[in-house]
Amino acid sequence: MSKVKYYYDPDTLSYRKIELKKSRRYRNIFLFILGSALFGFLGLIFLLNTNILNTPRELSLSRELKNYELRFQLLNKKMEQIEQVLANIEDRDNNIYRLYFEANPIPEEQRRAGFGGVNRYKSLEGFNNSEMIIATTRRLDVIQKQMVIQSRSLDEITKLAEDKEKLLAAIPAIQPVKNEDLTRMASGYGWRSDPFTKARKMHWGMDFTAPKGVPIYATGDGMVSRADNNASGYGKHIRIDHGYGYMSLYAHLSNYNVKRGQKVKRGDLIGFIGSTGRSEAPHLHYEVWKDEERINPINFYYGSLTAEEFENMLKYANQENQSLD
Numbered sequence: 001m002s003k004v005k006y007y008y009d010p011d012t013l014s015y016r017k018i019e020l021k022k023s024r025r026y027r028n029i030f031l032f033i034l035g036s037a038l039f040g041f042l043g044l045i046f047l048l049n050t051n052i053l054n055t056p057r058e059l060s061l062s063r064e065l066k067n068y069e070l071r072f073q074l075l076n077k078k079m080e081q082i083e084q085v086l087a088n089i090e091d092r093d094n095n096i097y098r099l100y101f102e103a104n105p106i107p108e109e110q111r112r113a114g115f116g117g118v119n120r121y122k123s124l125e126g127f128n129n130s131e132m133i134i135a136t137t138r139r140l141d142v143i144q145k146q147m148v149i150q151s152r153s154l155d156e157i158t159k160l161a162e163d164k165e166k167l168l169a170a171i172p173a174i175q176p177v178k179n180e181d182l183t184r185m186a187s188g189y190g191w192r193s194d195p196f197t198k199a200r201k202m203h204w205g206m207d208f209t210a211p212k213g214v215p216i217y218a219t220g221d222g223m224v225s226r227a228d229n230n231a232s233g234y235g236k237h238i239r240i241d242h243g244y245g246y247m248s249l250y251a252h253l254s255n256y257n258v259k260r261g262q263k264v265k266r267g268d269l270i271g272f273i274g275s276t277g278r279s280e281a282p283h284l285h286y287e288v289w290k291d292e293e294r295i296n297p298i299n300f301y302y303g304s305l306t307a308e309e310f311e312n313m314l315k316y317a318n319q320e321n322q323s324l325d
């Protein structure tokens with residue numbers, strides 16, 4: 001209730017009530033309401049900007065948000081660990097596996113490539129925590145892409161390993177006659193004097209001296225492409241086609257244990273020592289061919305011989321003596 005104001009009227013010598021004009025009264029009331037409303041409005045804005053006015057629901061939502069943020073941080077930590085493990089796998093992939101199987105390393109840019117073109121994260125924009133969510137999503141996307149590239153690389157390596165295994169089984173890599181059966185390694189690959197003419201000429205294989213009938217073994221997996229006496233000088237001989245450009249040849253046999261077209265494994269008994277063809281005494285003349293050229297068979301014996309045996313064979317093979325042809 002508003003105060004009633006009085007004034008002294010000298011004419012009537014008495015106090016009289018002050019009567020406000022009606023319009024003025026309304027104006028005051030209006031100003032009062034406007035002021036209150038303004039003050040209330042400013043107060044509300046102030047309260048909303050502080051946490052004083054949070055309802056229980058708002059408080060629980062805000063706690064939940066804090067929890068999400070914490071979870072996102074933990075997820076990012078885990079992703080960091082995954083990235084480290086992946087980097088380690090990629091390093092081994094490039095520098096061991098792919099190197100070993102003679103595949104080109106996958107360049108870093110290709111493994112870490114981002115995603116060009118459209119903005120994939122448009123739908124995640126415009127929120128308070130957009131930055132965090134976009135960064136995490138992008139990180140996961142890159143990891144996912146890295147995994148796909150790594151997985152493909154390992155598929156490729158698996159294929160190469162299978163091929164390599166076949167190749168390793170195919171190339172002529174053992175001695176065709178057992179050491180205990182050898183009388184001696186008569187002559188190696190290189191310039192030797194011809195047993196018949198005594199002239200120096202190239203000896204294209206290795207001669208293994210052993211008594212007639214001693215078993216001869218296939219030196220690698222392959223298919224018998226010839227087993228006949230129709231090549232001049234070689235006498236009864238066997239040729240094994242190993243694939244990958246490799247062929248091995250076994251000459252001067254007394255007998256065959258395989259037929260043309262037969263598939264053989266490394267170590268299979270294929271024939272027997274003899275002295276057929278251009279031969280001075282029972283021995284095996286052994287040749288290795290690569291891409292239609294004869295190469296030195298001695299380069300293929302690693303693994304099947306002890307270090308001492310290999311050294312002995314090297315010594316004999318390098319002696320410039322007379323070959324048995």
Ligand SMILES: [Zn+2]
Nearest residue numbers: 207285324325
């Ligand atoms: Zn020979």
